[in-house]
Amino acid sequence: MRWQGQRIDDTDAQALPGMENRTGFLRTVTTPDFAGMTFHEVLAKSALNHVPGPSKMPFSWTVNPYRGCSHACSYCFARGTHTYLDLDAGRDFDSQIVVKVNVVETLEKELRHGSWRHETVALGTNTDPYQRAEGRYRLMPGIIRALAESGTPFSVLTKGTLIRRDIPLLVDAAAQVPVDVQLSIAMFDETLREAIEHGAPSTQARLDTVRALSDAGFRVGVFLMPILPHLTDSVNAIDGALRRIREAGADHVIYGALHLRAGVKPWFLQWLSEHRPDLLSSYRALYPGAAAEAPKDYRQWLGRRVKPLIRMHGLEALHSDDRPARARRTAPERVVRTPEPSAMLF
Numbered sequence: 200m201r202w203q204g205q206r207i208d209d210t211d212a213q214a215l216p217g218m219e220n221r222t223g224f225l226r227t228v229t230t231p232d233f234a235g236m237t238f239h240e241v242l243a244k245s246a247l248n249h250v251p252g253p254s255k256m257p258f259s260w261t262v263n264p265y266r267g268c269s270h271a272c273s274y275c276f277a278r279g280t281h282t283y284l285d286l287d288a289g290r291d292f293d294s295q296i297v298v299k300v301n302v303v304e305t306l307e308k309e310l311r312h313g314s315w316r317h318e319t320v321a322l323g324t325n326t327d328p329y330q331r332a333e334g335r336y337r338l339m340p341g342i343i344r345a346l347a348e349s350g351t352p353f354s355v356l357t358k359g360t361l362i363r364r365d366i367p368l369l370v371d372a373a374a375q376v377p378v379d380v381q382l383s384i385a386m387f388d389e390t391l392r393e394a395i396e397h398g399a400p401s402t403q404a405r406l407d408t409v410r411a412l413s414d415a416g417f418r419v420g421v422f423l424m425p426i427l428p429h430l431t432d433s434v435n436a437i438d439g440a441l442r443r444i445r446e447a448g449a450d451h452v453i454y455g456a457l458h459l460r461a462g463v464k465p466w467f468l469q470w471l472s473e474h475r476p477d478l479l480s481s482y483r484a485l486y487p488g489a490a491a492e493a494p495k496d497y498r499q500w501l502g503r504r505v506k507p508l509i510r511m512h513g514l515e516a517l518h519s520d521d522r523p524a525r526a527r528r529t530a531p532e533r534v535v536r537t538p539e540p541s542a543m544l545f
């Protein structure tokens with residue numbers, strides 16, 4: 200365990216590389232309760248991150264209490280950000296988690312600032328706020344309270360069933376400000392889910408969470424993303440997924456094909472070579488060189504396949520590219536009335 204200076208104005212020479220000027224490094228923690236994981240506790244100078252514009256995102260601000268994510272999805276677009284800390288985008292991203300332990304106090308201070316315009320804040324757009332670390336640090340209750348009490352609308356996107364702990368808080372918050380809740384569920388074959396998202400809760404546990412949130416009065420969105428070419432894009436796979444999503448009580452579905460940004464592509468292709476080497480050449484053809492998106496033809500083909508199925512199941516369909524324009528919400532509602540997908544693409 201290492202202790203460092205706690206003044207956040209200091210440049211911390213022993214902080215994680217890349218964090219010297221932004222954080223005060225406190226200590227590194229390992230504990231038997233979280234075997235295989237290391238938490239790097241830091242004091243962040245800011246909690247609200249502005250989304251650089253112009254952006255297609257339906258929000259201008261994000262809060263990310265953690266960097267790295269123990270859900271360990273092989274396709275995670277955020278992996279590349281870990282290299283800014285001189286940690287690798289693979290195993291380190293899954294197990295070396297930076298924790299902004301003062302995020303609540305910092306956020307409260309920023310929300311009190313006279314210039315704050317109460318624009319929508321998105322939680323879960325970079326890494327998952329209900330990953331395992333949240334069980335130890337319990338940062339989300341303070342974040343939810345701070346946003347609600349300041350009159351700031353917000354959205355939460357997660358794979359974490361731990362969100363169920365905070366349902367009463369979310370219900371209270373939704374009485375004060377608009378609150379969107381979305382679960383990310385894209386793998387409906389448990390063997391594939393275990394292989395590709397081995398640190399995340401099971402598919403059924405996430406569907407049960409949709410049910411719990413729906414029963415609490417939320418119109419829950421499900422991110423059916425990423426849809427994986429040749430793995431989860433068959434009619435049977437999509438139809439079966441949508442049936443279970445509908446049965447769980449979801450309101451709408453945001454779908455999209457796999458993105459493979461530069462920081463994640465090597466890790467995903469490595470995963471593919473270990474688990475489905477027969478598909479490697481197909482993926483290299485679909486995502487050649489620096490291409491992050493599947494070809495337009497494939498995406499259009501996927502839309503023609505997915506949209507009618509979503510409607511057939513009585514759900515509203517949104518594509519990840521069809522996000523609504525940013526808009527400040529001013530009229531608080533008891534529950535969300537307008538689906539508003541957030542930025543996290545997977």
Ligand code: SF4
Pocket residue numbers: 268269270271272274275276277325326327358399545
């Ligand atoms: S895709 Fe989301 S849940 Fe999965 S590792 Fe990345 S941030 Fe975590």
